[in-house]
Amino acid sequence: MSLQEPSGLLSGDRKESEMSSFSLAPPPEVELQPGKPPILHVEPPGDASSWAAEHRDALRAQVAEHGVILVRGLGLREADQVGAVFAGLAGALMTEREAFAPRRTHGPGLYSSSAWPANQPMCMHHELSYALEVPGLMLFACLSAPGQGGATAVADAERVLEALPTGLGERFEREGWLLTRNYNEEIGASLAESFGTDDRAAVEHYCRAHAIDFAWQPDGSLRTSQRRSAVVRHPLTGRRCWFNQIAFLNEWTLDPEVREFLVDIHGEDGLPFNTRFGDGTPIGEDIVQLLNSTYEEHTRREPWQAGDLMLVDNIRTAHSREAFTGERQVLVAMAEPQRLSDWCPTPEASRR
Numbered sequence: 001m002s003l004q005e006p007s008g009l010l011s012g013d014r015k016e017s018e019m020s021s022f023s024l025a026p027p028p029e030v031e032l033q034p035g036k037p038p039i040l041h042v043e044p045p046g047d048a049s050s051w052a053a054e055h056r057d058a059l060r061a062q063v064a065e066h067g068v069i070l071v072r073g074l075g076l077r078e079a080d081q082v083g084a085v086f087a088g089l090a091g092a093l094m095t096e097r098e099a100f101a102p103r104r105t106h107g108p109g110l111y112s113s114s115a116w117p118a119n120q121p122m123c124m125h126h127e128l129s130y131a132l133e134v135p136g137l138m139l140f141a142c143l144s145a146p147g148q149g150g151a152t153a154v155a156d157a158e159r160v161l162e163a164l165p166t167g168l169g170e171r172f173e174r175e176g177w178l179l180t181r182n183y184n185e186e187i188g189a190s191l192a193e194s195f196g197t198d199d200r201a202a203v204e205h206y207c208r209a210h211a212i213d214f215a216w217q218p219d220g221s222l223r224t225s226q227r228r229s230a231v232v233r234h235p236l237t238g239r240r241c242w243f244n245q246i247a248f249l250n251e252w253t254l255d256p257e258v259r260e261f262l263v264d265i266h267g268e269d270g271l272p273f274n275t276r277f278g279d280g281t282p283i284g285e286d287i288v289q290l291l292n293s294t295y296e297e298h299t300r301r302e303p304w305q306a307g308d309l310m311l312v313d314n315i316r317t318a319h320s321r322e323a324f325t326g327e328r329q330v331l332v333a334m335a336e337p338q339r340l341s342d343w344c345p346t347p348e349a350s351r352r
C-alpha cells in the first residue's frame, strides 16, 4: 500500500483510473539526506489517527530499515490527537518507571518531554536503558516548535559502537556499566515520580524485583545502584548496539558549574545520578568526552516543525534533546517493552 493513498493525494477520477496500477505503486518517498534523519512528507490527512492506523505497517517498516523516521505534514496539534495516533501506531503505551527527571502526564503512557533546563542539552541516550524492561519503540510528536535549537537528534548505536576504541568497547561489553542514583527533593525525579509511590516497602519491593541494590541514608533519602549491559544485541537484527546512558548520566557530562555546585552540596557520592564501569571503577572525564564526541560525529538532526511525528527504534538509535530557546512542546511515549534478560542477560538480571 502506498503511504500517500488515503491522505487525499489521489482523488476523484484520477484515483479511480490509477487503482488498477495501485499494486505497482512505488514505495513511499522518504527524503534521505546526510546529517538528517529520514523524513517522510505526507499531505495533511483528514483524520491523523485513522491515517496512522492505516499506515502503521508501512511506517514500522521504515523504522526497521532506518532506525528512525520523521513524518512531516500530519499537522498534530492536540495531546488527545497525539495519544490516538500513538495508540494506532504502537498499541498499548508503557507507564514510565525509574524516570531520572519529572514529566507531565497527558494521558495513559503519554508524557511531556523530561523537565530539563532549556539551555542544557540532554546528551545522546537510549530511553530507560538502565531498566530491565526497556521500550523497543519511542514515539515523539511536536505540538510547538522552539525558536532556536531543541531538535530531538539521533545517532545509530551500531555505528557508535564500531567507532569506539576496541579496548574501551570490549571492557564495557565485558563488565557492563553501573548507574548510581541518589533521590532527593531538589533535583531530578522524586521517589514518587520514579517509582510511582513513595511508600518505602513498595519502593524496596520494586528494587528487589528489578535487580537494583538500595540503601536508605540516615537523612531518609534513598541511594540505589544497578549494573546493566552496555552492549546489547538488537532483538530483530541480532546486531550489536551501544545501548546505555553511560555518558549522559555521568558527572563529566554535566555543565562544570552545575557539577561543582552539586558536589559541594551533596558530595562526590551524593550526585543525583552518576555512572561507572561495571566493576565500580570511576569513568574518567576523557572517556566521557570521547563517548560524547563519538556520538556527535554520528548525530543526525532535523529541527522540529509543529505537527511533526517521529518514531525511533530505541535499541538501535540513540536520541538527544538539544538546547533551545522559546517554547517547545514535544510529547513522548514508550511502547513495545523488551526484557533485556530475554536477549542479553546482565549478570544481575540472570541472577534472579
Ligand SMILES: [Fe+2]
Residues within 6 Å of the ligand: 125, 126, 127, 319
Ligand atoms: Fe529521552
